[in-house]
Amino acid sequence: MIESVEELPITDRDPAEMSNEELTAEWADVADATTRESLVGDEVHNTAHGRRKEIWDEMVSRVDAxxxxxxxxxxxxxxxxxxxxxxxxxxxxxxxxxxxxxxxxxxxxxxxxxxxxxxxxxxxxxx
Known part of the structure; x- marks a missing residue:
């Protein structure tokens, strides 16, 4: 159970400045948190899902698909x-x-x- 934003497995780094390895590592962590953990409260939920979207959008921009x-x-x-x-x-x-x-x-x-x-x-x- 994740009850505060500080407990989320995310950074405040700009995804565009992250290496491929850093980007996919944070993606795995935040995706796991948003699909397998209980996120308590709107702020935690919104922060986690917002970061997940930021990371995903950067990964999409790096592939030709x-x-x-x-x-x-x-x-x-x-x-x-x-x-x-x-x-x-x-x-x-x-x-x-x-x-x-x-x-x-x-x-x-x-x-x-x-x-x-x-x-x-x-x-x-x-x-």
Whole structure:
């Protein structure tokens, strides 16, 4: 349980100035905290998720890859709560077994970003 911002596994460094290794290490820590820990209070939740987005956006900027399009609305924005199906964040299409190729393409994109185009090994679970 994380009850204060000071307990979060994040730095205040500018992601654009971080090395690939520093960036992916902090990504792994903050992704773990936001998916596996109980974040207590709005400030802790908002700070953790805000930092996660900052880190993700910088990782996306360092790879030459595009997320796949939603077949319903053509958006390229996907989300997934652990243990739940992937969803489009624009039209909220929930992907099922009939979207197996799309699910695989999203996973490949996420892995590409998390490994900065394959330059780094995930070394375990994807976040």
């Amino acid at each position: 595009e997320p796949p399009e939603c077949p319903r609305c053509r958006a390229q924005a996907w989300t997934q709560t652990p243990g739940e199906p992937k969803e489009c964040t624009e039209c909220w299409l929930t992907l099922g077994f009939e979207h197996e190729d799309l699910i695989e393409a999203i996973d490949e994109y996420w892995t590409t970003v998390q490994t900065l185009g394959g330059d780094l090994d995930l070394g375990g679970d994807q976040a």
